[in-house]
């Protein structure tokens with residue numbers, strides 16, 4: 001049952017079967033399964049191909065699809081130095097009775113860094129295959145289901161690419177548990193005593209909030225310098241150690257805009273695999289209205305009226321500003337506040 | 345304004361003033377401020393002393409207070425190899441006009457590992473000072489305000505103790521930004537290009553959820569092997585890369601109990617500095633009721649009736665099980681469900 005606030009990147013078409021990860025024999029046999037799908041990533045970009053606009057009419061932008069490989073097609077790449085294989089899960093759909101081995105289809109991600117894009121692209125039998133060039137643009141063109149798979153795959157591969165060494169002693173660490181754990185190669189390292197987060201993928205919780213004016217008819221939006229010109233979005237920031245969600249919302253809003261806020265309501269959440277954030281989306285009501293932006297991070301912040309937000313969500317000539325794309329939780333928070341349905 | 349769901353460890357009596365962290369001169373001058381408070385930690389345990397029960401009557405267990413040091417009292421310790429100093433923030437209360445320098449009181453945490461406890465305890469002029477021996481017990485005896493300060497301090501110090509090396513290249517890293525950042529000592533390291541989470545404290549988001557029976561009159565609680573005998577609590581688990589909060593709730597409940605759940609509601613959150621979790625507390629409704637525990641993690645799981653939960657929260661001879669202490673978010677979720685006030 002899809003909630004009204006289901007966000008892009010948060011679909012879970014696969015059952016992760018985390019208990020199976022330590023079972024190397026099982027993982028190896030699933031990897032070789034006749035129906036198994038392997039996704040190829042080059043420096044954290046998945047191989048994909050563009051499709052013609054789908055059938056749903058004018059609102060649909062160009063869609064892309066992930067390129068799918070079988071074990072045979074990429075077997076040699078598994079042995080390349082620096083390659084990382086991650087077991088993503090199995091499809092929740094029961095396999096058709098005709099399925100070759102009666103097992104649900106397993107999915108893996110294979111990450112490669114040192115190979116050339118050309119060498120990898122040559123393996124695709126599909127025309128126009130390419131590697132995503134701009135994650136913030138290209139990864140937003142996938143179907144909801146494929147986006148959900150990429151969210152897990154890209155976050156875990158990004159962790160491997162930045163955490164190849166043990167942070168406790170500096171030794172090299174090795175991949176374990178089907179790509180979901182790293183263990184220090186030094187047997188003397190204290191990381192082997194007890195369970196520590198150093199061995200597990202990192203997820204960074206972030207608060208992102210729509211600040212509502214005390215008069216309830218306006219919201220506070222801001223611009224970072226890196227935004228495309230004309231775009232405004234919700235304020236957001238990393239949750240710090242020792243903070244609850246609500247305290248992080250209060251602190252980040254004050255830091256970035258000078259505005260003090262009161263109560264906080266959770267709305268929805270979204271994994272954001274750039275590289276591995278968990279966006280926690282909230283609504284909050286301001287207690288002060290004077291804006292005083294933190295020039296380091298925010299270029300400009302401004303109160304926008306409900307009408308301005310509606311016009312901007314609808315796009316067209318009356319738009320007061322550019323809204324973030326519909327795949328972002330900031331966009332969903334804006335829609336939520338205006339009371340427009342997610343399909344508008 | 346304290347929300348009904350304000351949780352232990354989540355008070356923020358200090359303004360973190362994160363923008364000041366890179367300003368070394370400012371930080372050094374606050375460190376030497378005549379009113380400044382420095383907390384001493386030995387292997388992640390704060391120095392504290394026990395107090396007689398407070399005045400609030402029968403329900404109050406023994407309280408503890410943090411030992412506070414001035415710059416002069418610990419100046420020499422700042423130079424010890426391996427010591428880490430973290431700027432925690434300044435008091436939100438305006439200083440009294442009599443305050444020596446008119447500045448709000450600044451707080452720091454000083455973490456030490458290799459000194460002996462005795463050497464450090466000798467510096468305290470207060471009797472019965474000691475280092476917390478069991479974080480899960482001793483840190484729950486602080487006032488709400490001191491617990492909030494310790495939440496930040498212990499999480500950040502725990503990060504320094506496990507992340508002394510650059511996870512990207514294995515070199516030693518150095519402390520920067522008043523204890524809130526680490527940078528790789530190797531100038532050639534790619535971690536210096538762009539902004540990466542490898543340089544910032546880690547916070548691990550965890551979902552913790554009270555699963556309500558489809559008949560709405562029972563809840564599902566479980567026991568880990570390490571729990572004191574008779575204790576049952578909410579199921580909980582780390583959010584994985586690529587998951588939203590709601591998906592993590594569904595996955596962890598199914599993994600740990602075999603129960604399938606439908607809608608999920610966020611209730612409240614709590615920082616848990618053992619070592620650095622963010623507990624995201626939810627309520628969810630089960631769609632199936634048969635229990636099938638994951639023997640690895642959960643020893644036993646069971647449906648409890650509303651009456652059993654109420655009797656157990658009240659304690660005494662009719663308790664069906666031992667509830668987790670009131671300082672835990674699991675306890676607050678149970679209270680929330682029964683509709684009892686937090687002060688019961």
Ligand SMILES: Nc1ncnc2c1ncn2[C@@H]1O[C@H](COP(=O)(O)O)[C@@H](O)[C@H]1O
Pocket residue numbers: 204236237238252297539540541542544545
């Ligand atoms: N986990 C993290 N990953 C990246 N940047 C972080 C992280 N934690 C704190 N930061 C800092 O936070 C800044 C972004 O600010 P904000 O998102 O508002 O918290 C970055 O430029 C970093 O200086």
Ligand SMILES: Nc1ncnc2c1ncn2[C@@H]1O[C@H](COP(=O)(O)O)[C@@H](O)[C@H]1O
Pocket residue numbers: 195196197200201548580581582596641
């Ligand atoms: N960040 C983390 N810190 C510690 N353990 C983790 C982490 N992520 C995953 N784990 C694993 O999760 C187990 C606890 O299960 P759960 O809390 O139910 O997710 C631990 O024993 C570890 O094997």
Ligand SMILES: [Mg+2]
Pocket residue numbers: 235236237238256297
């Ligand atoms: Mg920000």
Ligand SMILES: [Mg+2]
Pocket residue numbers: 237238252
């Ligand atoms: Mg921040």
Ligand SMILES: [Mg+2]
Pocket residue numbers: 236237238252255256297
């Ligand atoms: Mg910020």
Ligand SMILES: [Mg+2]
Pocket residue numbers: 579580581582600641
């Ligand atoms: Mg668990």
Ligand SMILES: [Mg+2]
Pocket residue numbers: 581582596
């Ligand atoms: Mg887990």
Ligand SMILES: [Mg+2]
Pocket residue numbers: 580581582596599600641
């Ligand atoms: Mg679990």
Ligand SMILES: [Zn+2]
Pocket residue numbers: 166167168169170171184185186189190191
């Ligand atoms: Zn190590």
Ligand SMILES: [Zn+2]
Pocket residue numbers: 510511512513514515528529530533534535
């Ligand atoms: Zn490095």
